[in-house]
Amino acid sequence: MPSGDRTVLEVRGLRTAFQTRSGSVYAVNDVSFDVKRGELLGVVGESGSGKSVTMMSLIGLLPMPPARIEAGEVLLDGEDLLKASPARLRNVRGGEVGFVFQDPMTSLNPVFPVGFQIVEPLRRHMGLSKKAARDRAVELLELVGIPGARARLDDYPHQFSGGMRQRVMIAIALACDPKLLIADEPTTALDVTIQAQILELVHKLRDELGMAIVWITHDLGVIAQIADRVLVMYGGQVVEQAPVRPLFRDPRHPYTRALLKTIPSVTGERAAKLQVIEGQPPILGAFPTACPFRDRCPLAFERCHAQNPAREVVAEGHDVACFHPSAQGAEAVA
Amino acid sequence: MTRPLVEVRDLKMHFPIHAGLLRRQIGAVRAVDGVSFDIREGETLGLVGESGCGKSTCGRAVLRLYDITDGEIVIDGKAIGHEDQNSLRHVRPTMQMVFQDPQASLNPRMTVARIISEPLDEHTKMSGAEKRARVLELMDKVGLNPTFASRYPHEFSGGQRQRIGIARALALNPKFIVCDEPIAALDVSIQAQVVNLLEELQDELGLTYLFISHDLSMVRHIADRVAVMYLGKIAELAPRDDLYAQPLHPYTQALLSAVPEPDPAQSDNQGERIVLRGDVPSPANPPDGCNFCTRCPAVMDVCRRIDPDFREVTPGRYVACHLYDPEHGGTAPEQTGGANPGTAQARTGTYPSTQQGGNP
Ligand SMILES: Nc1ncnc2c1ncn2[C@@H]1O[C@H](COP(=O)(O)OP(=O)(O)O)[C@@H](O)[C@H]1O
Ligand SMILES: Nc1ncnc2c1ncn2[C@@H]1O[C@H](COP(=O)(O)OP(=O)(O)O)[C@@H](O)[C@H]1O
Numbered sequence: 001m002p003s004g005d006r007t008v009l010e011v012r013g014l015r016t017a018f019q020t021r022s023g024s025v026y027a028v029n030d031v032s033f034d035v036k037r038g039e040l041l042g043v044v045g046e047s048g049s050g051k052s053v054t055m056m057s058l059i060g061l062l063p064m065p066p067a068r069i070e071a072g073e074v075l076l077d078g079e080d081l082l083k084a085s086p087a088r089l090r091n092v093r094g095g096e097v098g099f100v101f102q103d104p105m106t107s108l109n110p111v112f113p114v115g116f117q118i119v120e121p122l123r124r125h126m127g128l129s130k131k132a133a134r135d136r137a138v139e140l141l142e143l144v145g146i147p148g149a150r151a152r153l154d155d156y157p158h159q160f161s162g163g164m165r166q167r168v169m170i171a172i173a174l175a176c177d178p179k180l181l182i183a184d185e186p187t188t189a190l191d192v193t194i195q196a197q198i199l200e201l202v203h204k205l206r207d208e209l210g211m212a213i214v215w216i217t218h219d220l221g222v223i224a225q226i227a228d229r230v231l232v233m234y235g236g237q238v239v240e241q242a243p244v245r246p247l248f249r250d251p252r253h254p255y256t257r258a259l260l261k262t263i264p265s266v267t268g269e270r271a272a273k274l275q276v277i278e279g280q281p282p283i284l285g286a287f288p289t290a291c292p293f294r295d296r297c298p299l300a301f302e303r304c305h306a307q308n309p310a311r312e313v314v315a316e317g318h319d320v321a322c323f324h325p326s327a328q329g330a331e332a333v334a
Numbered sequence: 335m336t337r338p339l340v341e342v343r344d345l346k347m348h349f350p351i352h353a354g355l356l357r358r359q360i361g362a363v364r365a366v367d368g369v370s371f372d373i374r375e376g377e378t379l380g381l382v383g384e385s386g387c388g389k390s391t392c393g394r395a396v397l398r399l400y401d402i403t404d405g406e407i408v409i410d411g412k413a414i415g416h417e418d419q420n421s422l423r424h425v426r427p428t429m430q431m432v433f434q435d436p437q438a439s440l441n442p443r444m445t446v447a448r449i450i451s452e453p454l455d456e457h458t459k460m461s462g463a464e465k466r467a468r469v470l471e472l473m474d475k476v477g478l479n480p481t482f483a484s485r486y487p488h489e490f491s492g493g494q495r496q497r498i499g500i501a502r503a504l505a506l507n508p509k510f511i512v513c514d515e516p517i518a519a520l521d522v523s524i525q526a527q528v529v530n531l532l533e534e535l536q537d538e539l540g541l542t543y544l545f546i547s548h549d550l551s552m553v554r555h556i557a558d559r560v561a562v563m564y565l566g567k568i569a570e571l572a573p574r575d576d577l578y579a580q581p582l583h584p585y586t587q588a589l590l591s592a593v594p595e596p597d598p599a600q601s602d603n604q605g606e607r608i609v610l611r612g613d614v615p616s617p618a619n620p621p622d623g624c625n626f627c628t629r630c631p632a633v634m635d636v637c638r639r640i641d642p643d644f645r646e647v648t649p650g651r652y653v654a655c656h657l658y659d660p661e662h663g664g665t666a667p668e669q670t671g672g673a674n675p676g677t678a679q680a681r682t683g684t685y686p687s688t689q690q691g692g693n694p
């Protein structure tokens with residue numbers, strides 16, 4: 001595994017809230033993490049846990065209002081993007097930072113041929129000539145595995161299958177050699193065989209191009225296959241972070257433990273009954289002053305209702321936000 | 335041996351393609367193109383395959399929501415394949431469907447109570463009070479708080495809306511329910527709750543399920559036997575443990591190997607993964623021979639010429655593949671025996687019934 005240890009992205013104390021008619025939503029609360037060159041950071045958590053809002057906050061993709069970034073630093077190679085001008089952010093997007101979202105149909109423009117949609121950022125961000133940009137577009141489409149790439153430059157998005165469109169999105173995200181690729185549930189809507197093709201490609205990008213990648217998914221199978229390090233989010237907070245193997249072998253947060261127990265698999269033991277995490281995710285109507293998982297946690301005690309635990313290091317590269325002694329490594333009681 | 339509750343033979347559902355000014359028929363989408371299976375009473379048959387392979391069409395055709403192109407369907411002893419919609423009215427109560435998107439399948443302007451009692455209005459002569467009592471009983475059965483009976487669907491979460499859909503499907507005491515991707519739209523933690531509910535209801539009411547899903551790990555959990563569909567046909571049908579332990583059809587093998595395992599130690603074995611190349615052909619224009627021949631890693635000459643029969647290759651295991659057909663140079667697979675020979679034994683003899691040679 002490549003371990004370029006240069007930090008590409010460093011996020012510190014990010015807070016994002018929405019002002020809505022029915023009150024505030026505290027979507028992202030003091031989130032901190034970093035990503036290194038050649039590293040793939042997986043981000044998991046159930047829907048509503050703040051994964052997308054976190055990533056969209058980084059490069060100014062949230063509508064403001066209703067969104068407001070209330071605190072934090074987002075350092076891309078040392079430059080704080082939260083202080084950057086709108087013009088600079090436009091340059092960062094599609095230039096130094098590439099994006100892929102779950103549904104390619106909402107991000108690809110249906111009225112332009114896909115070739116144009118790759119060529120355009122190349123000319124804008126990299127100043128390539130029309131000819132050079134078209135050649136580079138063909139190269140990119142080949143890289144992501146689109147057969148007969150040159151002949152398909154003038155095709156429109158609807159002429160591609162779902163898997164092919166998702167590859168086109170990845171090609172666009174990669175067009176300007178980004179330092180950082182952010183992928184938000186990019187394979188969730190795809191069939192497993194197509195997902196397998198895309199995961200194979202992502203391995204290659206990380207290993208061969210040394211790209212830093214943030215990959216959001218709710219699929220722990222995908223995380224296990226591609227992540228170097230994992231961030232577990234719950235209720236707008238990071239509750240656990242660990243390198244991928246320790247996370248699966250020795251999860252410390254009760255939420256992570258429960259999450260790992262709920263997934264059925266195609267090999268291994270088949271449970272007679274699926275584990276469920278009882279209860280509902282928290283309502284984020286106020287800034288959290290207690291543990292967000294307390295109401296669903298089998299181990300919750302007094303302190304969890306009075307204070308919000310901070311992330312504590314429990315092993316190298318492994319930290320967890322939990323007051324219970326078992327999180328620190330003591331044997332679990334329950 | 336009890337008779338299967340559901341018997342499907344050579345079912346075909348083709349959708350005509352029209353074109354031109356005169357809207358002449360120029361072809362057909364062969365969404366379901368000759369599938370056969372049985373489902374025993376109280377059993378769950380999983381139906382898996384990638385999007386567009388014909389799973390939903392198959393489920394709907396079995397319930398006769400379509401006028402089918404060809405084939406036989408017997409449910410609870412009644413042949414319904416070619417009945418007209420009017421005479422189907424009498425059998426409708428025994429067979430129901432639960433849909434993928436609870437949002438889209440529930441009328442937003444009706445209260446939960448009205449949604450659940452709609453089938454009762456339609457098919458019973460219950461009094462208002464009886465219906466009311468039945469609705470509350472059903473809500474309780476699926477884990478919905480009966481005091482919410484007068485609320486509207488949008489006031490519920492996705493998982494709760496799916497419970498409303500299940501309550502409605504149960505209203506007329508059906509024997510057979512087609513569950514078409516019932517958990518696909520739900521969050522992972524909620525999926526487990528709904529699957530557990532479906533299993534509890536099955537135990538309690540003796541329900542028989544056709545469980546359609548593209549989620550192979552969830553199907554492994556819920557199904558007793560599994561049918562794998564590709565491009566309108568069943569590639570393989572087997573008892574669950576046999577299928578997952580030793581998939582026979584190259585498509586099943588590829589499909590299973592594509593599922594990422596939640597175990598990072600296995601990510602180093604990337605090389606063993608079978609990654610299929612190319613796209614699924616159009617069901618309007620399937621290839622000659624085996625419909626998987628354009629992507630099969632084990633393709634032989636014969637596969638491009640002759641469509642393999644769907645044959646029983648070891649007791650209870652059915653495969654449509656020349657690799658296992660001695661007539662075309664293939665070899666019969668070794669018998670796995672399954673994890674538990676007792677259950678393997680019990681499953682033998684269910685679809686398609688043992689001898690079907692000479693019956694294409
Ligand atoms: N435009 C918005 N207005 C109000 N609340 C929002 C908006 N976008 C997201 N949220 C809320 O922010 C929280 C985090 O959402 P999100 O980051 O999308 O979760 P995830 O990606 O983990 O599923 C959720 O409670 C969501 O309802
Ligand atoms: N009413 C219809 N008219 C024409 N084609 C249809 C119709 N319904 C489904 N199809 C086609 O039949 C094929 C199988 O679809 P479907 O049964 O929905 O697949 P699945 O449920 O496995 O995703 C697809 O090619 C689909 O486009």
Ligand SMILES: [Mg+2]
Nearest residue numbers: 051052053184
């Ligand atoms: Mg999201």
Ligand SMILES: [Mg+2]
Nearest residue numbers: 389390391515
């Ligand atoms: Mg379907």
